[in-house]
Amino acid sequence: MNQLPIDAVLPEVLRALREGTNAVLIAEPGAGKTTRVPLALLGEPWLAGRKIIMLEPRRLAARSAAKFMAGTLGEKVGETVGYRVRLDTKVSAKTRIEVVTEGVLTRMLQEDQGLEQVGAVLFDEFHERHLHGDLGLALALQSQMLLREDLRLMVMSATLNAEPVSELLGGAPVIRSSGRMFPVETRYRASRMEGKVEPHVASTIIQAIREQEGDVLVFLPGVGEIRRTASILAQSGLPPQVRIAELHGNLSLEAQDAAVAPCKDGERKVVLATSIAESSLTVEGIRVVVDSGLMRVPRFSPRTGMTRLETTPVSQASADQRRGRAGRLAPGICYRLWTELEHPYLPLQNTPELLEADLAPLALELSVWGVADPGELMWLDAPPEASYRQARELLMLLHALDGEGRTTGWGNRIARLGLHPRLGFMLLKAEELNLTAEACELAALLSERDLLPQERTVDVQLRLDALHGRHGRAEVDRNAVQRIRAQAKQWRQMLEPSRGENDSTWNEPSQIGLLIALAYPDRIAQRRTDGRYLLANGRGAVLPELQPLSRMAFLAACELDDAGGESRIRLAAELQVDKLEQAAGEQFQVEEAVEWDAAALAVRARRRVRLGAILLKETPLQQPAPERIAQALADGIAQAGMGLLPMSKAAKQLQARMLLMARHNSSWPDVSEEALLASVHDWLLPHLYGMKNRSDLQKLNMVQLFEGLLSWGQRQELEEQVPTHMSVPSGSRIPIDYSDPDAPFIAVRLQELFGLRETPRLAGGRLPLTLHLLSPSQRPVQVTRDLRSFWNEAYFEVKKDLKGRYPKHYWPDDPYAAQPTNRVRPRN
Structure with missing residues (x-):
């Protein structure tokens, strides 16, 4: 056997896994770690006849590594060394080393959380950081911690930053090997x-x-x-x-x-x-x-x-x-x-x-594992919260998780199928519709890259035609066709093992859109009047160009981009909504809405049928409950403001007087517009029964409603401390203007105040009344809150001016001793 650089550190690798359970191996490209390390571990006593599982991120590399190791032993693949990849497995009862791809490792862990027949798991090329690699390591670490203290774990890589991985593995030793690299x-x-x-x-x-x-x-x-x-x-x-x-x-x-x-x-x-x-x-x-x-x-x-x-x-x-x-x-x-x-x-x-992927498959795997919060596991990088939360929401929509976030029976079945939860849900739902063969074929088709990448029409029907050899406008990748058929066959056997071969028939074109809508309920699209589409998830979408599907009222989209404000539909099929309602009525939300119509200034009662954000049908709701109408009317007032109510001059004055008292006494109710609108359901709702629009609201007596907020004692106090009128020395009763609660005022002719020495005060003497002093022709000549100061200082200048303009009127030299009058001159 040729010497490789990894051979120099193999004794260190063996020692690390004899003395501990975890290790990190950093070996440069060409060092030989992938094919040498598993073979070196075969004779270790701690292995005790168990298997070695080596995770290889890519199928080609997994098969190549297994073939090379088998050749080193002078054997064929499937004897001592075998592999498991998607659609291809070569193992036997005597296999001791299994090279597997990432999804396969996840299934092995889910089926046997303790990995009882496994002595070591090796994570090769971990620097590629595929989602299933991170997930597999997290699950294996928990299995080691809770169930298998003797399970060996080793992370192997060429370019990985070793320290964080070592820390994740509990301070595992880091072994380094230089590669055999030529210049x-x-x-x-x-x-x-x-x-x-x-x-x-x-x-x-x-x-x-x-x-x-x-x-x-x-x-x-x-x-x-x-x-x-x-x-x-x-x-x-x-x-x-x-x-x-x-x-x-x-x-x-x-x-x-x-x-x-x-x-x-x-x-x-x-x-x-x-x-x-x-x-x-x-x-x-x-x-x-x-x-x-x-x-x-x-x-x-x-x-x-x-x-x-x-x-x-x-x-x-x-x-x-x-x-x-x-x-x-x-x-x-x-x-x-x-x-x-x-x-x-x-x-x-x-x-x-893990940081940029769709986390729905990961969230389902964690739920099946028994983990609701990813924080319960150890990660090199934890799943992003927003993506994970959205993934769980999708799983609930697909009935894979229940309302409590636990895995349902369907969720467990979807996980065992080993495909995206959307497509898994479609397959299970198709069983009920006797469309299993069609759904398996469609799922396999959608799991592959587009069979017609140059085709500008987005209709999935064309792709199915190409799969069955009925599309003559473009050359179709035969390898992709073979993979799609093989994968569809595998899923059919998993779902219906006793029924044997049953080819897809696609008796109705509507079956395509129906199945896609089951997998992608949030991507059902309704055509708008301008030709654009509204998706069930509330986003907008457009077809890239005019095509046959552009005329369809509803589409089921399975592939979109998310560039810009509106998504471009890449793959879709026509959807007949009535067929979807028959097959999956639970997707349709029926709501009886009693709500305020801001445009009509009235309460409208409607029965609506929705698919998410898509409104399918709206009809008048017959005999809605009076309580709901009153509630909706109160909501409308809260939204539109007090302008909907008949606020007469007397009502506005009463509101202002009450506000003034509330500013000086915290026990008084707050009748500011903000407070009234915030509490409209408390003080106004009982008076709204039988009303439904702005015209009806004009029947309200707002003075009585405001008075109803006060106790009998508060009403008496209100009249005493902030009266509606002020009696002045001339005998006139002048209305007080409370539009500014901080500065209530009266507008009175100066001559009517002769003999009044001090400024009148309100609110128990706490607030001086502002005096707008008028000429005989009702024009303002002075504004003051200190009447004594006015008499002493400003009156004589004002008198000169007024006497010149109004010579017939009474202008005494001593305003304190003068007789007040509301006439030109006082009576004798």
Whole structure:
């Protein structure tokens, strides 16, 4: 067996797991950790005949690692070493090492929380920080703490920051191994042309083929970029011995194996790959790496409840992983399609998927595990609260959780199916409708990338036609078709094992929209008059262009983006709402609304049928309860303000007088507009029965209503301390204006106050009355709150002016001794 750098630290790894239960292994690319460590642990006494489970994030890497380890033992895969990945399992009764992908580990933990047949769980390439990897580690740590103190856990990575992981594992020892890396020259290129990465990549590949030796591994963000780059290369006149190979998760197992296999003599290959080729995988013959510097990641938006794939710059850690692919077997070269100045500004590490993903699957798994609050588990990064809360709300909508947040019987069944809770709910609901085969096919179709990525029409019907070979306008990925059929078959067998094969029939096109609406009840869309759509979740949506579905009154959307204020519908089907009501009447909310209509200034009683924010039907509600009408009328007054009430001059004056008393005595009721509106249900509601609009409200006697807020003693006190009128020396009764409770006033002719020495006072003498002194023609000549001061100082100047303008009137020299009068001159 060839020596690898990891061999030097294997004794340290074995010692760490003999003396403790946890360890962290940091090994550079090419060190051999993935294939050497599990084999080295097989003979350890603490294993005691149990299995080793190694978590590998990617299916291709899992199969490749198992195949390599089996070959090392001189065996076939499925004997001592096996693997479990989606749609492909090779294990047997004698299997001791199982390489599994992340979802498989979660299912194993859920089915046996103690992992009784497992001695160790290894988390390989943990730096990729996939959601199920973080979840698997959190569950395994709790299992170790509560059920299996002897369970060994080891986190392995090439670029991970080891200290936080070590702390999470209880201060586990960190073992480091240098990799077997040949020198790799790094060449930076000009920045990527915005939106045109493929020509830039293709020209770099052509240059590398011309200048360098060996095969070329090219990193691109997605399948679309891979296909477009391959098309450019096919037309570029590459030498005939250069073969173009694709490497991504959509390929068949055979195509993936061919891409990583060594070339024939005299042949060279260019492997166009996604991030699948970053780690745990040696692509034979690679001497050159071309890195576009881009990656595609799913981003979930709690604001919209939707996930979109976003193309982002790679992290420095990923760039280093990619660069290392060129130096695994010999000296190499790496072309980076960004400048050296840009490199330090790349993020250091990839953002953990847990922080940006749809957490509905995780929330369901935690609930099945028995955890309602993620804080009960230990995480490297805890799930974001907003996303987790929204995930649980969705699970309740899908009946996977009950009103208390506990897993329902349906929730447990959905979790065992191992697909997104939306699609799991659709499958279970389809059983009741005798549409299991159709639902399994649709779920598998929606779990894959779009079969018709170039198709501008968003109708799911076209994708199903393509799946069945009825779509002739575009070439369909046969590998994807095979995967969809295999996955649909697997789910059918899980749901209906006794019924055997039963192909989907799709007897009615309406079945498509019905099933989608079951999985995505929040994305049912109603067409508005302007052609845009209103979603059941309250957001707006638009079709990207005019198409047959644009005429439909209702759509069931299964894929949208969340860019801007309105989502763009990417995949949808026509929905017949009456069929949905027959199949899932519980989705429809019937409400009897008695509420204030601000436009009509009246209470309206309506019976409404809704799908979330979508109003389907509204009819008058017959004979609503009088109590509800009165309540709604009171609500309307609280919203619209006191302007709805017949506030006469007397009512306004009484309100002002009461406010004045309340300012000087806290035992008095607060009758400010704010307080009255806030308590309208207390003081006004009993008087609203039989009324329903503004006209009816005009019958109210607001003076009586305000007086009703006072006790008999308070009414007497009110008349004494803040009277409606003031008797002045001339004998006139002058009304007091209380519009400003801080400065009530009377407007009185100056001559009527002769003989009055002091300013009148209100509220038990606490508040002086403001005096607006008028001329004989009722025009103001002075405003004062100190009458004595006016007589002593200002009166004589005012008298001169008034005497000149009103010579026939009475203007005495001594206002204190003068006779008050409301006439031109006093009577004898």
